[in-house]
Amino acid sequence: MNIEPALKALAAALHGEGPAVELSAGSDGDPVVTPVPTPGFEDAVAVVRTSGSTGTPKATVLTVDALAASSMATAFALKGEGQWLLALPLQYVAGVQVLVRSLFAGTRPWAMDLSGGFTAEGFTAAALELTDNIRFTSLVPTQLQRLLASPSADTLAVLRRFNGILLGGAPASAELLESAREAGLRVVTTYGAAETCGGCVYDGYPLEGVALRLAEDGRIHLGGATLAAGYLGAPRQTAEAFVEEDGGRWYRTNDLGTLDADGRLTVLGRADDVIITGGVKVSAAHVQAELEKSDGVTAAFVAGVESAKWGQAVAAYVAVAGTASGADGAGPDGAGRDGTAWAEEWHRTLGLLAPKTVLPAGELIMLPNGKPDRLAMIERLNALHQGK
Numbered sequence: 001m002n003i004e005p006a007l008k009a010l011a012a013a014l015h016g017e018g019p020a021v022e023l024s025a026g027s028d029g030d031p032v033v034t035p036v037p038t039p040g041f042e043d044a045v046a047v048v049r050t051s052g053s054t055g056t057p058k059a060t061v062l063t064v065d066a067l068a069a070s071s072m073a074t075a076f077a078l079k080g081e082g083q084w085l086l087a088l089p090l091q092y093v094a095g096v097q098v099l100v101r102s103l104f105a106g107t108r109p110w111a112m113d114l115s116g117g118f119t120a121e122g123f124t125a126a127a128l129e130l131t132d133n134i135r136f137t138s139l140v141p142t143q144l145q146r147l148l149a150s151p152s153a154d155t156l157a158v159l160r161r162f163n164g165i166l167l168g169g170a171p172a173s174a175e176l177l178e179s180a181r182e183a184g185l186r187v188v189t190t191y192g193a194a195e196t197c198g199g200c201v202y203d204g205y206p207l208e209g210v211a212l213r214l215a216e217d218g219r220i221h222l223g224g225a226t227l228a229a230g231y232l233g234a235p236r237q238t239a240e241a242f243v244e245e246d247g248g249r250w251y252r253t254n255d256l257g258t259l260d261a262d263g264r265l266t267v268l269g270r271a272d273d274v275i276i277t278g279g280v281k282v283s284a285a286h287v288q289a290e291l292e293k294s295d296g297v298t299a300a301f302v303a304g305v306e307s308a309k310w311g312q313a314v315a316a317y318v319a320v321a322g323t324a325s326g327a328d329g330a331g332p333d334g335a336g337r338d339g340t341a342w343a344e345e346w347h348r349t350l351g352l353l354a355p356k357t358v359l360p361a362g363e364l365i366m367l368p369n370g371k372p373d374r375l376a377m378i379e380r381l382n383a384l385h386q387g388k
């Protein structure tokens with residue numbers, strides 16, 4: 001992947017010598033650099049679209065000061081600056097940040113070829129090109145899972161060479177994190193959004209200069225120096241997401257969380273993930289965690305679907321090892337069970353919490369940035385449930 005044009009454009013914007021830019025993927029896999037006018041926003045460097053996993057993506061404006069604060073805080077948390085490997089699409093904030101951190105550190109990033117998708121072989125080949133002794137990369141859980149499942153000894157060897165592997169974009173299961181630790185990998189879980197210049201909470205604790213609080217309804221609010229300036233051309237959405245309170249500016253996430261006595265954050269899930277079925281409130285995140293404990297289930301997505309009988313019915317899209325008919329879940333999984341069999345098994349163990357409709361597949365439907373494509377999976381679950 002040729003990242004030179006992207007690096008030059010970002011460097012110019014950071015030095016005030018060029019316009020803000022938006023990066024996207026071209027048909028050949030190389031990044032496309034698009035200059036973006038940002039009226040009303042000073043010192044804008046990059047415009048990054050939110051993931052769009054829950055609706056229309058918003059154009060988030062990131063400034064010099066916010067990116068500098070994020071880069072410095074990341075270096076402080078990782079105890080140094082080094083060479084970065086780009087393994088994520090550049091149109092998302094985690095990909096942009098690999099280049100921005102490299103520019104601030106004065107190091108040369110290396111990019112893996114993503115034109116054919118992410119593979120363990122491609123990642124390993126790219127990691128072998130790194131030359132610095134201090135090395136970092138950013139991954140999403142599905143990527144790390146594929147890398148740990150690779151039979152290649154070279155893959156595990158290059159993973160162990162990284163001084164830090166930032167893991168974010170989606171929740172990582174306890175099993176995945178334990179596997180990474182057992183393999184000797186230095187994984188740092190991250191939480192954040194495009195609106196906070198990417199991950200700003202590492203292993204549950206906010207970075208230097210980042211503020212964290214919980215609202216009365218349990219929603220996570222993030223503040224501090226890494227906040228985006230707002231959304232381009234969307235003043236109403238900006239005003240709804242970013243608020244001035246208690247002497248500071250806060251980004252109101254749509255996630256629920258808890259803080260322990262040490263101030264460590266645990267993300268419980270999205271505020272709109274509560275499913276009201278037959279008058280009973282069910283946490284989609286809790287059901288998901290229970291389903292992922294089942295043998296053969298590598299990942300799960302749980303949501304409410306339209307139901308004439310229940311108002312909403314709990315439904316699950318599950319990734320099952322060995323599933324033969326990944327696309328529509330019509331056929332049996334590797335253990336010889338179709339969606340109905342899975343639903344019956346979970347009804348025996350979970351009772352009212354069990355999904356009434358289950359769609360097994362080889363893997364979850366994912367967006368290019370590694371986040372679950374919630375809208376696509378909900379659409380398929382609704383089609384399968386048929387409003388019953």
